[in-house]
Amino acid sequence: MKLGRLNHVGVATPSIEASVAFYRDMMGAEVIREPFDLPAQGVKVCFVDTPNAQIELIEPLGDASPIHTFLARNPGGGQHHLCYEVPDIDEARAWFEAKGVRVLGAPRIGAHGTMIFFLHPKDMGGVLTEIMETPRNQH
Amino acid sequence: MKLGRLNHVGVATPSIEASVAFYRDMMGAEVIREPFDLPAQGVKVCFVDTPNAQIELIEPLGDASPIHTFLARNPGGGQHHLCYEVPDIDEARAWFEAKGVRVLGAPRIGAHGTMIFFLHPKDMGGVLTEIMETPRNQH
Numbered sequence: 001m002k003l004g005r006l007n008h009v010g011v012a013t014p015s016i017e018a019s020v021a022f023y024r025d026m027m028g029a030e031v032i033r034e035p036f037d038l039p040a041q042g043v044k045v046c047f048v049d050t051p052n053a054q055i056e057l058i059e060p061l062g063d064a065s066p067i068h069t070f071l072a073r074n075p076g077g078g079q080h081h082l083c084y085e086v087p088d089i090d091e092a093r094a095w096f097e098a099k100g101v102r103v104l105g106a107p108r109i110g111a112h113g114t115m116i117f118f119l120h121p122k123d124m125g126g127v128l129t130e131i132m133e134t135p136r137n138q139h
Numbered sequence: 140m141k142l143g144r145l146n147h148v149g150v151a152t153p154s155i156e157a158s159v160a161f162y163r164d165m166m167g168a169e170v171i172r173e174p175f176d177l178p179a180q181g182v183k184v185c186f187v188d189t190p191n192a193q194i195e196l197i198e199p200l201g202d203a204s205p206i207h208t209f210l211a212r213n214p215g216g217g218q219h220h221l222c223y224e225v226p227d228i229d230e231a232r233a234w235f236e237a238k239g240v241r242v243l244g245a246p247r248i249g250a251h252g253t254m255i256f257f258l259h260p261k262d263m264g265g266v267l268t269e270i271m272e273t274p275r276n277q278h
Contacts, residue, residue: 011265013264026140050223051142053192077266126150126218
């Protein structure tokens with residue numbers, strides 16, 4: 001295992017629309033991608049590009065969205081997770097399982113169209129961590 | 140204002156020593172810088188390099204460290220702040236002040252040796268945000 005690119009920082013928000021205006025007008029973001037729904041994860045997603053990494057804005061989608069709990073504790077939104085890239089998702093999963101880290105659910109298609117899984121924050125220094133396979137057409 | 144590089148993600152930890160072992164042995168970090176004290180901020184700091192950004196591990200330094208409050212709420216540590224680069228720290232400060240964002244304290248020397256300031260998370264979508272002037276010898 002070799003530490004990969006920090007693909008994105010997941011930032012929860014009660015309103016992607018308001019956050020997009022914030023990143024555009026306050027932070028000066030020049031590339032903001034089209035928002036889309038990711039029903040399997042219970043989130044609406046919008047990527048904001050910085051020159052070297054992305055901010056992934058996530059808003060609750062549906063009543064069962066895991067983001068509702070986060071926003072109940074942090075009504076204005078806040079940092080939700082970090083996502084690192086790996087070359088092979090199955091190898092990465094086997095690595096973390098062998099180390100006794102709790103993998104949250106089966107690997108599934110993530111917001112970039114490649115396989116991802118999440119790791120329990122209590123096993124990761126308090127950081128909810130997403131591991132994603134590097135998109136083959138990038139970098 | 141133009142959104143700059145995500146220089147680092149600040150991650151609070153009760154023990155930089157334990158976190159360094161975690162990033163080296165669990166996450167496969169290959170470049171971990173030498174830890175150092177930043178008494179003006181009340182933190183001990185250690186940078187972990189990913190291919191495109193850094194993780195800034197921060198541990199409380201002294202009884203008045205602001206990190207004690209964070210660790211009281213998150214005993215295992217967790218995501219603390221995001222840091223973006225700007226070309227001119229004074230321009231950036233004027234920009235945010237003109238927008239009514241609360242600047243936390245005067246600009247001061249940060250962990251990379253250039254001027255930094257912090258912005259109130261309640262004005263920044265719940266994200267404690269550090270703004271730092273890009274080091275002149277980098278990028």
